[in-house]
Amino acid sequence: MKYRKLGKTGWNVSEIGYGMWGMAGWTGSDDEESFASLQLAVELGCNFFDTAWGYGAGKSENLLGQLVKANKDKKLYTATKIPPKNFKWPARREYSLDDCFPPDHIEEYVSKSLKNAGLESFDLMQFHTWEDHWLDDERAISKMLDLKRQGLFRAIGISMNRWEPWNGIRAVLSGMIDTVQVIYNIFDQNPKNELFPACREHNVGVIARVPFDEGSLTGTLTKETRWPEGDWRNTYFVPENLIPTVERVEALRPLVPAGMTMPEMALRFILGEPTVSTIIPGMRKRSHVTSNLSASDKGPLNPGLMNELEKHRWDRQPSEWSQ
Numbered sequence: 001m002k003y004r005k006l007g008k009t010g011w012n013v014s015e016i017g018y019g020m021w022g023m024a025g026w027t028g029s030d031d032e033e034s035f036a037s038l039q040l041a042v043e044l045g046c047n048f049f050d051t052a053w054g055y056g057a058g059k060s061e062n063l064l065g066q067l068v069k070a071n072k073d074k075k076l077y078t079a080t081k082i083p084p085k086n087f088k089w090p091a092r093r094e095y096s097l098d099d100c101f102p103p104d105h106i107e108e109y110v111s112k113s114l115k116n117a118g119l120e121s122f123d124l125m126q127f128h129t130w131e132d133h134w135l136d137d138e139r140a141i142s143k144m145l146d147l148k149r150q151g152l153f154r155a156i157g158i159s160m161n162r163w164e165p166w167n168g169i170r171a172v173l174s175g176m177i178d179t180v181q182v183i184y185n186i187f188d189q190n191p192k193n194e195l196f197p198a199c200r201e202h203n204v205g206v207i208a209r210v211p212f213d214e215g216s217l218t219g220t221l222t223k224e225t226r227w228p229e230g231d232w233r234n235t236y237f238v239p240e241n242l243i244p245t246v247e248r249v250e251a252l253r254p255l256v257p258a259g260m261t262m263p264e265m266a267l268r269f270i271l272g273e274p275t276v277s278t279i280i281p282g283m284r285k286r287s288h289v290t291s292n293l294s295a296s297d298k299g300p301l302n303p304g305l306m307n308e309l310e311k312h313r314w315d316r317q318p319s320e321w322s323q
Helices: 031-043 059-070 103-117 132-136 139-149 169-174 195-202 213-218 239-255 262-271 286-298 303-310
Strands: 003-005 012-014 048-050 077-082 122-127 153-159 179-183 205-209
Touching: 031 059, 031 286, 059 077, 059 103, 077 103, 103 122, 103 139, 122 139, 122 179, 132 169, 139 153, 153 205, 169 195, 179 195, 195 205, 213 239, 213 262, 239 262, 239 303, 262 286, 262 303
Parallel strands: 048 077, 077 122, 122 153, 153 179, 179 205
Antiparallel strands: 003 012
């Protein structure tokens, strides 16, 4: 496992971190298997774990707390997210700060997250949704800075709306945040335009989420794929999304080198972007942990393949189903 600096925090975080949504919010999760997968990741050198209150109303945070307590001899970086007060994802332009992150709500959910995890503090506390115009109201950032001074967390971040990497640049330029969490993968390359240059200039750490495009870049989906009732993926991979997505994935198959899987190619493509500090794939099985973490040792793809994959950029706009 290789490590990179997480922006101005100065923390050395594993290039492949751990996204913990799937083990609390997707069907097919098993708590015993989830914890075994988390522990294996620690043993293989992963030290950055990202969760949220919204992942099972604290269930995922509880798993992370158990992991930290089981590995007291290791430094594991813990990151979580405060849910918006209106519990609506993503944020919309018309939502005010009071709709989503009034100061009393921030304080309440920081306390709930700490209780869920059984921790005295987190390393990174993030807004789970974000609108740059909220910076016009200083109450949220002021409350976060106050809680940070109290030692409840060490750094402040934002998790950005899907397909809106522009909607966070003001936050980066403000100097008030330490990290951004943004979708970045073979299809979603928009952050390279403006967000990544701003992050480099202001030394803001970049957490790349959704490296497999919610599973499509594993190469396992078909135009007929369906999930059990209640699974979030049914609401995301509606026909107008699933069909063109599968077609674009099929166009990538000829580019996968012999001896390499599509998930490995997807991760190593992201590793080729030096602005990214860590990637947080979801991993619910030990086999996923072993294969995903090995991408760090193999390193970025060769320049020729990187150039070819850049041509598969897919600029998309948020819709009712994109969440």
